[in-house]
Amino acid sequence: MGSPGWFDFRALILREYQFSFLRRDRVRFSRFLLALVAIAATVLVGAQVWSQQPVTISFLLRAVEADQMQGLAEQFMAENPDIRIEMVRGPNAADAVENLYTTSFLLGDSPYDILFSDVVWIPKFAAAGWLLDLSDRVSEADLADFLPADVAAGLYQDGLYRMPFRSDMGMLYYRTDLLDQVGLAPPKTFDDLITAAETIQAQTDVDWGFTWQGLQYEGLVTNFVEIIAGYGGFWIDPTTLEVGLDQPAGVQAVEFMKGLIDQRISPPGVTNYTEEDSLRQFQNGNVAFLRNWPYAWAEANRDGTPVAGKIALKPMVHAPGQQPAACLGGWGFGISATTPHPEEAWRVVEFFTSPGPLKDFITEFAYVPSRRALFTDPDVLAAFPHYAQLLEVAETAVPRPPVGQYAQVSDILQRYLSAAISDQMTAEEAMRAAAGESRRVLGVEG
Ligand code: GLC
Numbered sequence: 439m440g441s442p443g444w445f446d447f448r449a450l451i452l453r454e455y456q457f458s459f460l461r462r463d464r465v466r467f468s469r470f471l472l473a474l475v476a477i478a479a480t481v482l483v484g485a486q487v488w489s490q491q492p493v494t495i496s497f498l499l500r501a502v503e504a505d506q507m508q509g510l511a512e513q514f515m516a517e518n519p520d521i522r523i524e525m526v527r528g529p530n531a532a533d534a535v536e537n538l539y540t541t542s543f544l545l546g547d548s549p550y551d552i553l554f555s556d557v558v559w560i561p562k563f564a565a566a567g568w569l570l571d572l573s574d575r576v577s578e579a580d581l582a583d584f585l586p587a588d589v590a591a592g593l594y595q596d597g598l599y600r601m602p603f604r605s606d607m608g609m610l611y612y613r614t615d616l617l618d619q620v621g622l623a624p625p626k627t628f629d630d631l632i633t634a635a636e637t638i639q640a641q642t643d644v645d646w647g648f649t650w651q652g653l654q655y656e657g658l659v660t661n662f663v664e665i666i667a668g669y670g671g672f673w674i675d676p677t678t679l680e681v682g683l684d685q686p687a688g689v690q691a692v693e694f695m696k697g698l699i700d701q702r703i704s705p706p707g708v709t710n711y712t713e714e715d716s717l718r719q720f721q722n723g724n725v726a727f728l729r730n731w732p733y734a735w736a737e738a739n740r741d742g743t744p745v746a747g748k749i750a751l752k753p754m755v756h757a758p759g760q761q762p763a764a765c766l767g768g769w770g771f772g773i774s775a776t777t778p779h780p781e782e783a784w785r786v787v788e789f790f791t792s793p794g795p796l797k798d799f800i801t802e803f804a805y806v807p808s809r810r811a812l813f814t815d816p817d818v819l820a821a822f823p824h825y826a827q828l829l830e831v832a833e834t835a836v837p838r839p840p841v842g843q844y845a846q847v848s849d850i851l852q853r854y855l856s857a858a859i860s861d862q863m864t865a866e867e868a869m870r871a872a873a874g875e876s877r878r879v880l881g882v883e884g
Pocket of ligand 1: 531532556557558605606656657658660713731766767768769
């Protein structure tokens, strides 16, 4: 407590201040009030502007695809000013993108509102609880328009966790001019391919017979799936979890791949090739045959490309008495369970997967739609007459096993395939080891 003198002094100052304020500073006081009002108004307007800021919906995807999908994203943002789409450019290898998503989901609170998902990721992501169940958002009738295998890839237990966008299937591309030059028909069997490649390499100035995807990554697995099926074998039976890698067809498939390199039909560098590398060689006119996805058609036929107009595509080669096999690929959209904006994320997904935008996208880039009606759409057929046949290939494509441990079994297969084709192991050793490790991961007896 202070002394009474102190209180008197304070009262005096206060009185003086009030007096001088009333006497001399009325103008200053009104300025002060005005300033207060102005500040309050700025805060209010600012808050309103802030609340009208677009919500950002973000997802990660392979850089090559981000470039291609930019046009659709721009269109969506122009039509939906309250949402901004942010496409984060990832590596071009599919499983490298999966690793980045996995890390971000494991850390919790993923920065991605949407999972742009390969056809093989859903059992793992859905089982981990990282995705929203979309089944209430889409009608049975609309789902029926999509390829059944693409829809199946999004199902986990009773939920739907991925809306299909585009499908994919491995195809064999060839140079029609070179086959004409040597007088051979397009190959049907593995042996036909080897003969045609060697003949072209011997009789024309084209250096290489066949390029494909031999880098240690998911693409190598998709090539192998086609070859093992072409020998009548299988990788993993999803219903029994039986592993078929060490059966004769598995070993034959690896021997075929190794043989392509040993016989110099494929360049030694093929063990480092992704889709883009193998396509580049073909596009430059350096190679007679290419295994790739349908998008390579538009790329190789681009104006100014040396092979434009000189190429055709057909189902993959196979062993005599067996059927050609195309590995099922493709991409779609899931929604992160932790996104603060599920409604906006769904509007983005709905837009990308609806018939109009999807049609624009596939006709520009020769991607394969997940919607069946687009295969026979007159505009699509005018651009790509071969799509009428692709529907059948799409409906019989070979899926990779939809198991929760997919990332692990794919990694095992990648490692041993890579070791075999780069001459560190025999085909038989590699497949025996890969089969053993896969059985352990799947928890089945050897
Ligand atoms: C393509 C396919 C995808 C596959 C990948 C492998 O993008 O659509 O399913 O996993 O190639 O490289």
